[in-house]
Amino acid sequence: MATQQTRSIGRIAVAPSVIALFLWMIVPLAMTIWFSFLRYNLLDPNPACSLMTPGALMDEANRCLAGTSNYTYFLTDPAFFKAMRNSLMLVFWVLVISVTGGTMLALLLDQAIYGRNFVRLLVIAPFFVMPTVSALVWKNMMMHPVQGFLAWITKSLGLGAIDWFAHYPMTAIVIMVSWQWLPFATLIILTALQSFDEEQKEAAQMDGTPPISFFWYMVIPHLARPVTVVILIETIFLLNVFAEIYVTGSGGRAGNLPFLVYHYGLLANDIGGASAGGIIAVILANIVAFFLMRMIGKNLEA
Amino acid sequence: MGTISLRNVRKAFGDAVIIPGADLDIEHGEFVVFVGPSGCGKSTLLRLIAGLEDLTSGLIMIDGEDVSDVPPARRGLAMVFQSYALYPHMSVRNNIAFGLKMAGMPKEEIDAKVTHAAATLNLTDYLDRKPRQLSGGQRQRVAIGRAIVRQPKCFLLDEPLSNLDAALRVNMRVEIMQLHRQLDATMIYVTHDQVEAMTMADRIVVLNKGEIEQVGSPLDIYNKPNSVFVAGFIGSPKMNLITGPLATKFSATTLGIRPEHVELLASAGDVNGSIVLTEHLGSDSFLHVDCGEAGRLTVRAAGDYEGKPGDAVSLGFDRARIHRFDSQGKVLV
Ligand SMILES: Nc1ncnc2c1ncn2[C@@H]1O[C@H](COP(=O)(O)OP(=O)(O)OP(=O)(O)O)[C@@H](O)[C@H]1O
Ligand SMILES: [Mg+2]
Numbered sequence: 188m189a190t191q192q193t194r195s196i197g198r199i200a201v202a203p204s205v206i207a208l209f210l211w212m213i214v215p216l217a218m219t220i221w222f223s224f225l226r227y228n229l230l231d232p233n234p235a236c237s238l239m240t241p242g243a244l245m246d247e248a249n250r251c252l253a254g255t256s257n258y259t260y261f262l263t264d265p266a267f268f269k270a271m272r273n274s275l276m277l278v279f280w281v282l283v284i285s286v287t288g289g290t291m292l293a294l295l296l297d298q299a300i301y302g303r304n305f306v307r308l309l310v311i312a313p314f315f316v317m318p319t320v321s322a323l324v325w326k327n328m329m330m331h332p333v334q335g336f337l338a339w340i341t342k343s344l345g346l347g348a349i350d351w352f353a354h355y356p357m358t359a360i361v362i363m364v365s366w367q368w369l370p371f372a373t374l375i376i377l378t379a380l381q382s383f384d385e386e387q388k389e390a391a392q393m394d395g396t397p398p399i400s401f402f403w404y405m406v407i408p409h410l411a412r413p414v415t416v417v418i419l420i421e422t423i424f425l426l427n428v429f430a431e432i433y434v435t436g437s438g439g440r441a442g443n444l445p446f447l448v449y450h451y452g453l454l455a456n457d458i459g460g461a462s463a464g465g466i467i468a469v470i471l472a473n474i475v476a477f478f479l480m481r482m483i484g485k486n487l488e489a
Numbered sequence: 490m491g492t493i494s495l496r497n498v499r500k501a502f503g504d505a506v507i508i509p510g511a512d513l514d515i516e517h518g519e520f521v522v523f524v525g526p527s528g529c530g531k532s533t534l535l536r537l538i539a540g541l542e543d544l545t546s547g548l549i550m551i552d553g554e555d556v557s558d559v560p561p562a563r564r565g566l567a568m569v570f571q572s573y574a575l576y577p578h579m580s581v582r583n584n585i586a587f588g589l590k591m592a593g594m595p596k597e598e599i600d601a602k603v604t605h606a607a608a609t610l611n612l613t614d615y616l617d618r619k620p621r622q623l624s625g626g627q628r629q630r631v632a633i634g635r636a637i638v639r640q641p642k643c644f645l646l647d648e649p650l651s652n653l654d655a656a657l658r659v660n661m662r663v664e665i666m667q668l669h670r671q672l673d674a675t676m677i678y679v680t681h682d683q684v685e686a687m688t689m690a691d692r693i694v695v696l697n698k699g700e701i702e703q704v705g706s707p708l709d710i711y712n713k714p715n716s717v718f719v720a721g722f723i724g725s726p727k728m729n730l731i732t733g734p735l736a737t738k739f740s741a742t743t744l745g746i747r748p749e750h751v752e753l754l755a756s757a758g759d760v761n762g763s764i765v766l767t768e769h770l771g772s773d774s775f776l777h778v779d780c781g782e783a784g785r786l787t788v789r790a791a792g793d794y795e796g797k798p799g800d801a802v803s804l805g806f807d808r809a810r811i812h813r814f815d816s817q818g819k820v821l822v
Contacts, residue, residue, distance in 0.1 A: 385575035387539050390635075394588035404587070408578035488674025 192324075226253040228454045257463035266447055267464075271471075274443035277361060278425040284365040285421065286414055289372025296373070296442035297380045314370040314414035326352060345378045356437035363431050368424075372417045379413040380406070415483045422479060426472050446469045490552045491517045491642035491675035493538060494736040496545035500533055500699075508699040510547070515643075515677065515692075518793040520669050523679045526722070532678045534696070535645050538677065539568050548600060551642060560789075561589075568645040571652065573628045575620040575635075582616040585634045592639075604635045609668075624646050628658045633668070643675040650685070662689060672703035675692035683713035683723050687711070695719050717822050720745045726787045728812070735760060735783045741791065741821055748775060750810035753796075759805035778802060793802040 261267055267315060294305055313321070327335050330351035338348035351359040383406070391401055427446045432438050438446045452461030493515040500508040507530045511597050515521050523531045531570035536542045538549060540561035556564050567588075575584050584601055589599045607613045608781040610630040620628055629649060648749035649665070650658045666689055669676050679684055681772055686693050686705045687776050695702045695710065695718075703710055703719045720728045728745045736744040752758070752775075788804060796802065813821040 383572065384572070384574050386570045387576065389561075390568070390570060390574040390576075392541065393539065393561050393566070393568050394635075395560075395591045396587075397591070400591060404579075405576065411578075 219462045219465050222458055223257050225459045225468050226251055227459040228457050253272055253459055257459045270442055270444045270447040273441055280361045281365045281425050285368040285372040288369050289376050292373045293377035293380050296377055310373055311370045313367050318430035319434050322431040325460045326435045344352055352437055356441040360431055360441050375413045375417050379410055494550040496548040496812050501545045511701050515635045518673055520676045520691045522686040522690035523694050527681055529696045530699040530780035531696055532647055535679050539645050540564050560682050564794045565642040566641050569613045569632045569636050569649045571648045572630040577620055580617050582632055585638055586640050589736050602638045610634050619694055646678045648679055715820045717743050729786045731783050733782055742815055742816040743814040745812035748787040750807040751788045752805040754805045756803050756805045758805040761803045764798050764800045
């Protein structure tokens with residue numbers, strides 16, 4: 188029970204960090220919004236249209252202010268729809284693979300198997316690998332059509348090699364990112380499995396519950412909440428996947444929304460357009476988050 | 490029917506022998522209470538009967554059939570757990586129905602049974618709630634409901650009331666006893682509370698470190714404890730256990746006498762002492778009397794006893810009610 192006094196002291200105590208965080212977020216966001224309304228291109232021979240030179244901006248207001256044209260351009264760009272689709276496909280498939288795979292791995296690791304601690308360590312390992320490193324390893328060691336491990340397997344089976352990044356870039360990215368996120372799902376679900384009440388298990392045993400029914404009626408409902416957490420957190424991160432696409436050079440066909448923003452800003456040097464794309468991505472992410480919360484948020488209520 | 494027999498039942502976890510060898514026969518319709526201090530193996534013994542633990546050696550028979558290798562669900566028993574172990578995401582109705590559903594019973598039959606059980610246990614209004622929306626006592630009733638719909642030969646209850654407050658515990662105690670009479674089923678009830686054991690049991694099984702110390706009706710056990718352990722464990726306040734010269738005078742290693750069998754005399758009793766503390770319960774008063782070498786004895790006096798701490802008293806023992814134990818702690822006759 189906080190008294191009036193402790194509550195106001197609490198507020199004062201957290202104020203500096205709240206203010207710092209607020210500035211930390213609000214300044215870049217404000218600048219992005221500002222840029223998104225400018226005709227601000229680094230290839231412009233007269234690069235006056237930036238926040239840094241407000242005087243020039245005023246002089247050339249007519250030329251610099253873009254109105255909403257950056258937005259309409261971005262939203263009507265065919266690349267935008269492709270990027271959207273790629274973003275959603277990536278999120279969807281990685282979620283499917285990491286949640287089902289994570290559940291199965293967690294069920295396995297929950298058993299008293301031989302060398303369990305070592306296997307656990309192995310399972311967690313991918314989570315510690317940087318996305319750039321993982322992308323390089325997958326591209327050059329696993330999926331390379333000539334020297335890759337997967338190619339070696341398929342070739343020794345007499346099937347020939349697959350050039351993953353040339354023919355199935357989206358599938359390759361999904362596999363890579365799933366590999367990275369599987370440990371996270373496994374860990375959370377494993378923790379949940381281990382907190383399953385022993386007496387409840389025994390009650391089910393007394394009730395004569397066969398394993399399949401036990402899984403269906405007891406384990407799955409018990410996992411609903413941790414899986415919700417996994418889906419929420421992974422979605423947030425998966426919408427932002429960039430390094431894997433950039434490093435493997437799959438942006439052309441498997442590029443998602445962040446990659447398109449990168450393309451606008453750093454390949455086309457169109458700061459205004461990239462900012463508009465960034466703002467659109469933020470809005471879309473919030474819409475997704477809103478629906479996710481609505482759909483599965485009720486699982487999180489106590 | 491619901492007779493249960495244990496023959497030389499042994500249980501060890503690794504090197505730790507928890508039940509060194511138990512023999513017991515339980516008749517149909519009996520209310521048997523396992524009582525003993527914490528960690529003495531009551532739950533383990535119950536779980537062995539349920540089939541939740543494997544026997545190390547020995548035999549368990551239900552209705553004369555060896556069930557040592559029969560899985561729990563097929564032994565025809567139902568268990569009520571200390572933590573209730575309700576299925577948290579199922580409604581009360583589904584909690585009660587789940588075992589029947591797993592047994593493949595037709596839906597109409599399940600519904601009829603659940604309705605009937607709910608009526609018996611006053612749960613009709615709560616059938617569509619989740620366990621977390623119930624009070625402790627209601628959860629307890631759901632756990633019992635889950636057990637009774639299966640019409641088991643025997644109910645196993647592991648400290649079912651220990652999570653309830655004192656008043657509710659007394660109510661539920663009465664309800665369970667009524668239920669026992671109504672269902673005419675065998676019940677094995679585990680508790681470490683000797684008051685529960687005394688009030689509920691047809692027969693009490695006193696356990697000490699995994700050994701069955703004594704089996705008998707509550708009054709039998711109260712009046713004729715066959716060891717120091719049972720004498721000290723059953724009865725509240727505890728029986729006075731006296732060692733030393735005073736016990737030797739009665740030719741025993743340990744002399745036991747219950748507080749209500751000690752008489753306050755003006756002089757020339759078996760032992761003299763001074764009052765240290767008086768507890769007035771209204772109906773009775775309990776005096777703690779320091780008797781020097783004989784130790785501190787508890788004595789029951791009338792509710793309006795007026796003695797004060799510091800008063801000297803002389804205590805006389807009721808000769809017919811003394812208990813004498815040998816150096817092994819066994820009773821001498
Ligand atoms: N799975 C196990 N592995 C090893 N030892 C165990 C196991 N289960 C129980 N024990 C031990 O067996 C002994 C008896 O345990 P049990 O649970 O039967 O006690 P209890 O009489 O029910 O006590 P309480 O009144 O506290 O519930 C304890 O010493 C306990 O440590
Ligand atoms: Mg116990």
